[in-house]
Amino acid sequence: MRLDPALHYLDNAATTLVDPAVAEDVLSTLRGVWGNPSSLYAAGAQAQAHIQRARERVAQSLPGARADEIYFTAGGTESNNIALRGAARVRTAWADNIVTTGFEHPSVQNTLRALGRELGWQVVEVPPETDGTLDVQKLAGAVNKRTALVACMAVNNETGAVQDIAALAAAVKAKNSRCAVHVDAVQAWLRIPVDLKKWRGVDTLSLSGHKVHAPKGVGALYLCDNQRQHFAPPYAGGHQERGIRPGTENVAGIHALGLAARHGGGAAGIAARSAAAARLRARLLAGLADIGGITVNSPADGVPEILNFSTGRVNSQTMIEFLGQRQVYVSGGSACDKGEPSHTLLAMGCDGRTVKTALRVSFCADNTPQDVDALLDGLREGLAALRHI
Secondary structure (H helix, E strand, C coil): CCCCCCCEECECCCCCCCCHHHHHHHHHHHHHCCCCCCCCCHHHHHHHHHHHHHHHHHHHCCCCCCHHHEEEECCHHHHHHHHHHHHHCCCCCCCCEEEEECCCCHHHHHHHHHHHHHHCCEEEEECCCCCCCCCHHHHHHCCCCCEEEEEEECECCCCCCECCHHHHHHHHHHHCCCCEEEEECCCCECCECCCCCCCCCCCEEEEECCCCCCCCCCEEEEECHHHHHHCCCCCCCCCHHHHCCCCCCCHHHHHHHHHHHHHHCCHHHHHHHHHHHHHHHHHHHHHHHHHCCCEECCCCCCCCCEEEEECCCCCHHHHHHHHHCCCEECECCCHHHCCCCCHHHHHCCCCHHHHHCEEEEECCCCCCHHHHHHHHHHHHHHHHHCCCC
């Protein structure tokens, strides 16, 4: 899947290279499965069958989910918006507040803040601990009988911190069984087992294609069947995706998402990729220790694919540009923040210097020790050549 041995791409939490087999499938579908899935003739039935195959493959990657609980969207942001707005608006008769974390992706954080303004509700944001993990009891303690919904990401997109979703869902439902629980699993899917048999109490869950070697512009939403009657789709339109996400379906993208799910799913595949990433993470941590003066912001037990650290000396954007000139690509945090200071690190209580000099490295199965070494060499050169803050 690598494009060029001289290019060291270490920003897979922002987006991944499309799997060549998935790209070929997109072209094949565009050319050969051209019918409208809602049409009643053979070409339409063929397109609908492609969608159904993808629905089954995505469900198989989420133990405990049924195919008819999977709805296709344009990506993680749309999945989050549909889930949050759909859950809130049917609870206006009795609810007046929402509980979430202080480190959610902008598509969750900004949507919830907007809902708070629109509905006149309080939005309680529970900050993470200093290691980036969430104290489940603190979050559950903020839930009351008038809480409409709780939202928490499974894996933080900036630090890789893993949250105990099973414990969180159980604690929330114990406080208020009518409260909806939404999980942003965009960074978790195919990196850790997302087992809905164990994550009982999760009502909605969002996925995105471009984080798992599928194209951009396609994602999925899990909506638990027993919550369907407690859900108000935010869009008006046709019957597509059973009214949850109307509009003619992106058949090629959807089928590609299903293929990526099949390629990446299964406990054995996740374990193998995780082990490979852990070796690269260990190599990077050892190199950072040799450089000295580095602050690691990611927890030791986070997903091995994501490591956030701060140089304490050179502004993030300056270092990113310096590394980019050497074809080493990392980020300063969430791509959706467009260079803004990390709200995740701020919520963790990190000081200004740590936040301003933070870098995020994110691996995939195609990364090599040479990628890590190129990054470390670039960091050493940059720390020696660039102006310190």
